[in-house]
């Protein structure tokens with residue numbers, strides 16, 4: 774099986790990370806994987822903000838999201854990448870989804886774990902939207918779309934089962 778299909782078949786969401794940091798080069802590779810994703814009309818409107826888990830903004834988001842949660846929203850992964858995109862472009866959410874999946878697959882191919890994070894939507898696009906947009910250095914007119922936390926995995930998991938018969942129609 775070719776390498777890309779192999780990675781697609783084996784990837785899973787990782788929710789437990791070792792304390793081993795990921796290198797700047799690994800971060801750069803993940804970011805580039807996101808930026809290399811296709812975008813509608815080649816708009817290339819995705820912005821990526823990389824935030825280390827030690828940055829106080831992470832604790833602030835946790836506080837606003839759920840201060841009593843058993844797990845941190847990013848599972849204390851060493852880095853979280855926030856993808857923002859143009860608020861008034863109709864394909865922004867789709868483009869961000871494609872970019873984040875590129876990053877998720879790139880991470881898996883490099884032996885890293887990652888998990889896509891949508892749970893901060895209510896915080897980052899809620900009452901304090903402008904505040905967080907500034908803190909996370911989103912470009913003017915951009916809003917949070919999706920995020921992904923990444924690091925070295927401390928657990929492994931079987932990929933989820935697919936149900937071809939139920940989920941596919943071939944006409």
Ligand SMILES: Cc1cc2nc3c(=O)[nH]c(=O)nc-3n(C[C@H](O)[C@H](O)[C@H](O)COP(=O)(O)O)c2cc1C
Pocket residue numbers: 784785786787788888889890891892893919932933
């Ligand atoms: C748009 C989107 C948002 C997600 N948000 C979260 C999240 O906030 N927290 C989380 O732990 N997992 C999140 N996930 C991961 C899914 O829960 C996960 O992909 C799903 O349970 C299937 O598991 P698998 O990725 O291991 O196959 C998200 C996935 C997607 C595609």
